[in-house]
Amino acid sequence: MNEKKSYRLPFFLLTLVLVVGFLVNISWGSIHIPFEETLNALLGRPTETDSWQYIIWNYRIPKGLTAILVGAGLALSGLLMQTLFRNPLAGPFVLGISSGASLGTALLIMGASFFSGVLTQGLIGDISITVAASIGSFLVLFVVMTMASKVRDTMALLIIGLMFGSISAAIVSVLSYFSSAERLQRFVFWSFGSVGDLSWPQLTLLLTMILLGSILSILSIKVLNTLLLGEQYAQSMGIDMKKSRFILIVATGLLAGSITAFAGPIAFVGLAVPHLTRQLFNTSDHRILVPAVLLCGAILMLFCDLLAQLPGSAKVLPINAVTSLFGAPVVIWLLVRKQKMVF
Amino acid sequence: MSTVSHNEITVTGLSIGYRHKKKEVVIASDLDFKVLKGQLTAIVGRNGIGKSTLLRTLARIQPALSGIIQIKGTPLTAYRNLAWAKITSLVLTEPIASKNLTVFELIALGRQPYTNWIGTLTASDTHKINEVIDRLTLNTIAHRKCFELSDGQLQRVLIARALAQDTQIILLDEPTSHLDLHHKVSILKLLKKIAQETQKTILFTSHEIELAIQLCDKMLLMGSDGFPFGTPRHLTDTGAFDKLFPHESVTFNSETQTFQVRD
Known part of the structure; x- marks a missing residue:
């Protein structure tokens, strides 16, 4: 925490990688647009064809920004949960946020057949999926938060979150079993996750939520550092654990909840990026880790999105698969190389 | 009195x-x-x-x-919570959650009740930490990570953290x-x-x-x-130690001030 160790260089390099990653990300896609033309479009200069201008501003830039927000937000919420639960296996979804979102979406897409007539096929648009996912995730979060005020043991909360996950997974299975192939496919597609297709207003809403979550996290940095010793030590140093736990859960809910609503349940990033970052920076100080996971998460997501693009083809791989395919080996490699898990 | x-x-x-x-x-x-x-x-x-x-x-x-x-x-x-944190510090038996902290960082966490919202150490905080490190002769291990320490060293470091909290009372569990x-x-x-x-x-x-x-x-x-509460001498004289454990296992010898195993 003092050490006089400077983290300026790694932060500078990561920011550079982020900027380059973003530029490469938006110049890359199913339609080939030369890099110079991408820059022209970005700088407001005319491009060869107007459609490039349109593609970049209305499709690629929102997608790149979504990738940054999703990666950064998931990574940060993963860090919050790992520190709060002092468990390296915790991620943004331990509180049942993604299962809540899955349940909401599953009920909308597949449950609709149970209530046919109430919800017609036409109603199941992207917006209603977002709404259903938000309602689902925040409902579960609300229940977990109510329980958080009742149970004293933070670890019990972890188990409660996992149990909610099991319950929703079971309901989703039942729904899938009775669902038509077409609707099931729709649900599966949602569960692959996607950072594309967000309109500017949606992006603004996502940005607002991520900013709120980040501000709460930054205000909790001191608490997070104290939690490295455990809750009883934290209490003995004047931290109000109940209040702090509540704030951390709200922050995670805002981050992971909004991301899941807009981009689907993207696994792995939230679990892996904090570990990746700790290995890179070799510190547990949250004053370093909070900005570092934001950067690393954003970078990882940009690159995964890039890989998902399959250049030269209109096909896009499910982002959920790419994050794990690309990210898991990196984490394994780091752990094996260092022979030591830093937590 | x-x-x-x-x-x-x-x-x-x-x-x-x-x-x-x-x-x-x-x-x-x-x-x-x-x-x-x-x-x-x-x-x-x-x-x-x-x-x-x-x-x-x-x-x-x-x-x-x-x-x-x-x-x-x-x-x-x-x-109030914060006032209390400046009066009493703790050393617990449960292992600390993260052993990736360096000795200095761990001791520095003891200054939490005094630092600002993000935990910046002022010159006087650093001075206090270094004073504690000197007092407990932890200088040679100050920049090592906690997972590298032996149990004895770690216990000294945890005591150092409590000292850095600068409280009048220190409570230690085993x-x-x-x-x-x-x-x-x-x-x-x-x-x-x-x-x-x-x-x-x-x-x-x-x-x-x-x-x-x-x-x-x-x-x-x-x-x-x-x-019973008192000086060890007083407790020995009043035979309080002898009543501490069931006599089928041990008895207290007040001459040698040791417990002896019963056959």
Whole structure:
């Protein structure tokens, strides 16, 4: 925490990688647009064809920004949960946020057949999926938060979150079993996750939520550092654990909840990026880790999105698969190389 | 006789235990003792008698069932969280959550009650930390990570953190467990030295009764029939140690001040 160790260089390099990653990300896609033309479009200069201008501003830039927000937000919420639960296996979804979102979406897409007539096929648009996912995730979060005020043991909360996950997974299975192939496919597609297709207003809403979550996290940095010793030590140093736990859960809910609503349940990033970052920076100080996971998460997501693009083809791989395919080996490699898990 | 102002901790008619819904599980009741400033006090007794519960109650981690605990004449419950953190620091038995902290970082966390919203160390914080590192001769390991330390070293570092918190009272839960005899003695001697040199009030729970008799100013014996409190000499003379454990296992020899195994 003092050490006089400077983290300026790694932060500078990561920011550079982020900027380059973003530029490469938006110049890359199913339609080939030369890099110079991408820059022209970005700088407001005319491009060869107007459609490039349109593609970049209305499709690629929102997608790149979504990738940054999703990666950064998931990574940060993963860090919050790992520190709060002092468990390296915790991620943004331990509180049942993604299962809540899955349940909401599953009920909308597949449950609709149970209530046919109430919800017609036409109603199941992207917006209603977002709404259903938000309602689902925040409902579960609300229940977990109510329980958080009742149970004293933070670890019990972890188990409660996992149990909610099991319950929703079971309901989703039942729904899938009775669902038509077409609707099931729709649900599966949602569960692959996607950072594309967000309109500017949606992006603004996502940005607002991520900013709120980040501000709460930054205000909790001191608490997070104290939690490295455990809750009883934290209490003995004047931290109000109940209040702090509540704030951390709200922050995670805002981050992971909004991301899941807009981009689907993207696994792995939230679990892996904090570990990746700790290995890179070799510190547990949250004053370093909070900005570092934001950067690393954003970078990882940009690159995964890039890989998902399959250049030269209109096909896009499910982002959920790419994050794990690309990210898991990196984490394994780091752990094996260092022979030591830093937590 | 001591005056009121010298009483750091005054416990009157204290009952400790747990509250489950409306049912109370009383672990120990009618505890009465007074701890003076600058004294090293050991809380001893058999497993499950409530040593740690008492320590946690004194540390405000769990509420007392009834009775009064006064710190410097003010009831325990009247302190605000942050004010309390500047009066009492803790050393617990449970392992710390992250051992990736360096020794310096861990000790620096002791300054949390004094630092700003993000925990920036001021010059005086750093000065205090370095002073503690010097006092406990941790200079050679100050920049090592905690997972590299031996149990004995880690215990010294945790005590250093409590010292950095700069509190009048330090409570330690079994600071000598997991240590060999040499390190047990050196930790207890360290606590004694701190109490004498800094006039801090130190309370700890322990199973090292024979060592505590030699090193502590006062002892609280938690037995099945009562909680005698006093100097080791006084407790020996009144035969209190002999009543601490069932006689089918050990008896206390007041000549040698040791426990002897019964056949």
